[in-house]
Amino acid sequence: RQHGLAHDVLTGLLAVVVASPCTAPFMGVAIAGALAGPPLTGLVVFAALGVGLAAPYVLLAFSPALASHLPRPGAWMDYLRQFLAFPLLGTCVWLLWVATVEGGATTVLLLCSGMVCLAFAAWVYGIAQKRQRHMGHSRSCTALYGVALLGLLGAMALLPALQQQAAQQPGTATALPNGTEAFSQKRLDALHAASKPVFVDMTAAWCITCLVNERVALNTDATKAAMTRYGVTVLRGDWTRRDPAITAFLHAHGRDGVPFYLFVPAQGDAVVLPQILTQGLVLRTITPKP
Template sequence: HGPASDLLAGLLAVIVATPCTAPFMGVAIAVALGGPIWSGLLIFLSMGLGLAAPYGVLALVPGLAQRLPRPGGWMERLKQLLAFPLLASCVWLLWVAVLQRGGDAVLLMAGGAVLLGLGSWLYGLAQQRAMLGQAPRFVLGCRLLALLCLLVCLAGLGRSVVMDDESGSPVAATGKTGAAIQGQDGPTIEPFSAERLAALRAAGQPVFVDMTASWCVTCMVNEHVALDVPSVRQAFRQHGVTILRGDWTRRDERITAFLRAHDRDGVPLYLYYPSGGAEQVLPQILTPGLVLDVLSPAGKRGKEE
């Protein structure tokens, strides 16, 4: 109990909330890390205040606590139910890790999860025995084994970072990297490069630039809802548009430079270059109608910069 306990409880709440909030905070976090120190502090302070807002309101207006549901067995069931979205986040993050590192990521992450589970179980067992005042040597042994599990996980994480730095380009597992893709009912999709963009524009061909990342929820939703749909694919093909897709999953420096040249610190970024026209910047949230409007001649005239 006390201020230290409250601080640690707040830190635990932030850590537990990270798998749910991080995908939706990607743009804000990118701005915070890529901008000046004062703006980063303001952004993280705002996020912290938002997380603490419910507790702050209850502290300022104690009467509201009486309107909350009474504690009971439903809390335990709700806690268990809310664990499943977190487990789903783990599955999604494992998929992202496989795209980045290949099959080795499955062994690394699954093995780490088993070790963390074992360490947590040993630590909980030690707590139970300590509260009962039993077997101090057993308690110490369990705690040491739990610490060993944690250290092994950290060592594996450190090794993963080293291997990631030593490896080359991202794994071409999703069609976002590698050779060009020509679909029967869609446009030609090529990996992004500034040189290829310049060549296509010099040739007078319309180009759609799609800056994305596997961990970007907004990017994935836009791709499935607005870009990879029959009407939009047909419009891309009808207008002879080439899609240059930049995969920023592992922070390609060339893509980073392109983003910063357009005053962006993160993805998604969507640009359209009509044949012989000026660059058009699309919103971060796309709809099929918006993309079709940009591709139409009327959309070109109305949105040119």
């Protein structure tokens, strides 16, 4: 309820804290690049993210007249707020699929049970807030807050069971396509010693960038045909569960996450491909040089 520089800074900080988790599926490449590069590069990347978050406020601060072109507050704000819940619900579905891959059907049951507990807690908390706003604080409000807290604790109580269930399941990101082998350092060394070209694909079920690259660049008919034509063996590593061997391989190449693509030709130096692939880039990389 106060104003001033400190208030404005803390308000901006709160906006970043609230908004940033929603950008996680889209910021993976930028954050991975920031962490994998030198410190200065990381600072520049995170500074650019901060500038992007602050840009609307900065523009309005330097040109208040722009505010007159913004839509006036009204009922549309409630509808927009409700509409924006659907992308988050879609993210929940995607994460539920990832959890299914990692932990199996029992994990889905535990997660859905926890979501029901959270929904119940939020519903009761909303009722308590409404009663307190119209009737003032009372014992019934205190009781409702207590029930909401029990719902929250019930959801949290399922976390140890979720962790135990995930530890018991092997889990794989996706089934390996035809002509693709599971990655191992031993297999990579054997193929390289035999002078055979190898394409290493490090992926994870929760990596949206990986899934898009597979669809548009790696699992296309043209790419598969070229891999067969040039005798390229594809080794795919599943980092969905943070496999230690794959983690060591990534660190050896200066990376802290996926996607990671490496082409080891029959002769010559290995080539690290960018995190965003195109079919043309992959074809140019694996085509033998004259």
